[in-house]
Amino acid sequence: MIDYDNLQKALKHLEAQYANYKTLDPAQPPLIQEAVAESVIQRFETCYDALWKVLKRYLIEELGLPEVPNSPKPILRLANENGLLASTAELWMAYANARIGTAHDYSGEKAQAALALMEAFLSDATALYQRMSGQPWT
Structure with missing residues (x-):
């Protein structure tokens, strides 16, 4: 039997932190803005890794x-x-490339490219979670 708990937890954490990122007050100091963005990327990495393993x-x-x-x-x-x-293989390859690109670089173009994919990734990842687990996303 497949355990979906870690994937579900990773998805929920990414979803919550991405919501924080989207609603972050632009008046916040740059260091705070950068920290929240880096956190989204780290949670994306964790979520992506949990997803492909499940x-x-x-x-x-x-x-x-x-x-x-095994890759x-x-x-x-x-x-x-x-x-x-639910979406194209090309988009999933973009998620994979974003994961590879952010492995050691949370700033600059690679980080912005990963952040730009977050909304689509969350939608696709939750759809895949539902399909595999048979559970609704709550």
């Missing part, structure tokens, strides 16, 4: 796929081939 288990245990790779991009391609993703 997805791997789902492909093996629920769909019975015999050979599932995110091929797993996302398999998920797409099996009709699990």
Whole structure:
């Protein structure tokens, strides 16, 4: 049986911190603004990592796929081939690239590119969570 608790927790934390980021008062000091943005990116990384690992288990245990790779991009391609993703494989590859891009750099272009994907990622990730777990998103 697949345990979805860590994924659900990671998604909820990302959702909450992204809401903080979107409503952050621009009058806040730059250091505070940067800290909140970095927190969103860190929560995205945690959420993305939890998601692809649960997805791997789902492909093996629920769909019975015999050979599932051990890295995110091929797993996302398999998920797409099996009709699990609500949006395009290209968008999921953009999420993967954002995750790779922010691994050691939370400032500048890569951070802004990741932040720009957050709303779409949250929507797609919660849709995938619901599809895999069979549970509504609350």
